[in-house]
Amino acid sequence: MGEIYVVAEHRKGEVREITFEMLFKARELCRTFSHRLTALLLAGKDAGFADDLAKRADRVLVFENDRLETFNSDLHKEILNRVIQKDQPFMTWIAHTSWGMDLAPALSVKTGLPLATDCVDIQAEDGRPIVIRQIYSGKLFSRVSFKESPGYLMTVRSGAFLPPDDAEMEPGEVLKQDIPADLAEPRKTFVEFVDTGAGEIDITQADLLVSIGRGIGEEENIATIRELADRMGATLSCSRPVVDKNWLPKFHQVGTSGKSVRPKVYLALGISGAFQHVAGITGAGTVIAVNKDRKAPIFRVADYGVADDLFKVANALKEKLAGA
Ligand SMILES: Cc1cc2nc3c(=O)[nH]c(=O)nc-3n(C[C@H](O)[C@H](O)[C@H](O)COP(=O)(O)OP(=O)(O)OC[C@H]3O[C@@H](n4cnc5c(N)ncnc54)[C@H](O)[C@@H]3O)c2cc1C
Known part of the structure; x- marks a missing residue:
């Protein structure tokens, strides 16, 4: 056998x-x-x-x-x-x-x-x-x-x-x-765990991800989406340009040079759907995309799509949640 x-x-x-x-x-x-x-x-x-x-x-x-x-x-x-x-x-x-x-x-x-x-x-x-x-x-x-x-x-x-x-x-x-008795002394020694960032979150373990892309426009706009994510009980993730601009730390990044995620729901806001990004969400349950360009490739992998301004959708969601 x-x-x-x-x-x-x-x-x-x-x-x-x-x-x-x-x-x-x-x-x-x-x-x-x-x-x-x-x-x-x-x-x-x-x-x-x-x-x-x-x-x-x-x-x-x-x-x-x-x-x-x-x-x-x-x-x-x-x-x-x-x-x-x-x-x-x-x-x-x-x-x-x-x-x-x-x-x-x-x-x-x-x-x-x-x-x-x-x-x-x-x-x-x-x-x-x-x-x-x-x-x-x-x-x-x-x-x-x-x-x-x-x-x-x-x-x-x-x-x-x-x-x-x-x-x-x-x-x-x-x-x-039994551990082998003649095990040589290792050349490396463990010193300590060093966290890569204060308050680091693990997006790979989140059930609900609200993910922002370059469509967010300005760093200041992130606060409004963070608020939406908090209200939804979701974790914030992003595409690479958001990290490249230093708007969010690297551990938020989804994709081939970021992390592969598998939330039950992935809400993509202002993300075009480049293959390097999409490769990181193949394990996601339901993908919902909001993009003002109805031809954006993200709609090819989305289960639900909204071809509209992401802030309009985010605000409508926030209002709905506030009323809930
Ligand atoms: C080696 C390599 C590795 C890479 N690894 C990764 C990776 O791990 N993860 C990753 O994400 N990328 C990665 N990339 C980059 C990738 O190729 C894309 O450039 C990137 O994913 C694009 O990010 P984006 O969708 O946020 O931005 P863009 O492609 O610029 O898309 C922004 C989208 O926002 C929409 N938009 C703009 N304003 C609004 C609005 N107000 N409302 C609604 N929609 C709006 C636009 O229509 C557009 O579709 C990698 C690239 C390389 C070369």
Whole structure:
């Protein structure tokens, strides 16, 4: 039986959502190909994440040690290399995050296994994986196959797979593993977490996003849309020009060089719908676009569209909410 190994990612005492996204997709493939799904957890002592992972995998291999409380790519690489060499899983998936981008290439060199990065889909055909990656800033999707290898490594883009709320299953086994005794001292040391901005928000986790584009016109106009977002209980996001002009910090940006989001509702105000932007909202539920140009490409991906001035629509919405 083949196996898919998924490396769990956690930060500041929480398993990150991308881990559950990977486990969900990997489970789908495991069902199709009768593979076994294994979550790999490298964490500090008594981190308490294993039971949560076990609800989504056939088994969890747990390496717990004080040295693993925070991510260290040197230690992860050494431990994962030994696990992969010993167990020879068919595929090993790692999140395409700052963790994964540090770890995966080094692990590929160490194991000698091929690596495909930033995958937005993973399939298998004739006993080999096929991955889908975006190229040319998201303009094209490429379908990538591998030469035959004893195993394959992938990093997976956050937001590419959406687990349903009932993604849990019969809990799998939790198997504690010993940390190799001869583990070399890492060359890197964790120092501290530094927030990229005061009050940073995570637009990838928002259910309702109100997103502004260059159509906002002036920086001063943002306040009125922020007010609308607050009244709606929504989070404010934006297109790239708004960030380039320093009107909002980078963590608000949606798109290929920003974040992929998957809100239930995405309200796009004054956004033209360039492919680099639209590539970031493929996981959104309902897309509503307001643009005064009825030929704007955003209307091609919108479920509902209003060809009108965004301020007129925003004010009407605010009035409606005030009366509610
Ligand atoms: C390598 C690369 C990476 C990129 N990454 C990203 C990315 O991650 N995210 C991203 O967003 N872009 C990205 N871009 C930029 C992208 O190509 C577009 O330039 C950008 O998305 C356009 O932003 P916009 O829609 O806000 O502005 P515009 O294209 O200028 O559109 C503004 C829209 O507002 C409408 N409008 C104007 N006034 C009003 C009004 N009063 N009421 C209603 N509608 C109005 C106009 O009709 C127009 O359609 C990237 C580009 C490159 C080259």
